[in-house]
Amino acid sequence: MSDETSPRFNSHFDADAAITLKDGNSPLQDRSKPVRAPHVQLDIAEEFIRDNVYNPITIVDIATATGLNIRALQRLFRKHHNATPNQMLASFRIATARTLILCGQATSVRHLTAKLHFSNPGRFSKLYRATYSHTPSEHIRARQDPAQR
Structure with a gap:
């Protein structure tokens, strides 16, 4: 035996x-680490993204803030938003860009892309147009004082 x-x-x-x-x-x-419910982890991730919309954050930073690994974070966002964390980050940044334009705080597309950490102004403009049906430069021109044109 x-x-x-x-x-x-x-x-x-x-x-x-x-x-x-x-x-x-x-x-x-x-x-x-305490185990959190998925909706709490999602809320933490979204709050972290909103709070850092002007900072150069990555998916690793978001995962660290939530206490999840990257793959679990991606699954969570896919399940609840049908989007990746990076897509949500871009979406929050596009919405912030629109707010800056409407408040008259945006002077150019380059200014917006630098402020919101988009590496490519063309990609930023494409995402903005897909969201708002106009390019950011069209919205900036529309918000500028007619005397400046």
Whole structure:
């Protein structure tokens, strides 16, 4: 009979299991971070994005703020928004750009892209147009004082 199936081995294994699991927790689980409900994690992620719309954040930063790994964060956003965290970040930034334009705080597309950390003004304009049916430069021109034109 092998050691693995002997009663002596099984009793030794059970004693070790009882000691490591006496508090009801699996020794493989990390209990240092509290487990949050998905909607709470999503709220934390969205708040982090809103609070950092002017900062050069990445998906790693968002994941760290929520306590999730990147893949879990992506699944969460896909499930609840049918979008990725990066798409949501871009969406918040596009909405912020529109607010800046409407408040008269945007002087040019380049100014907006730099302020909102878009690396490509063309991509920014394309996303803006897909959202608002006009280019940001059209909206900026429409908001400018007629004397400046």
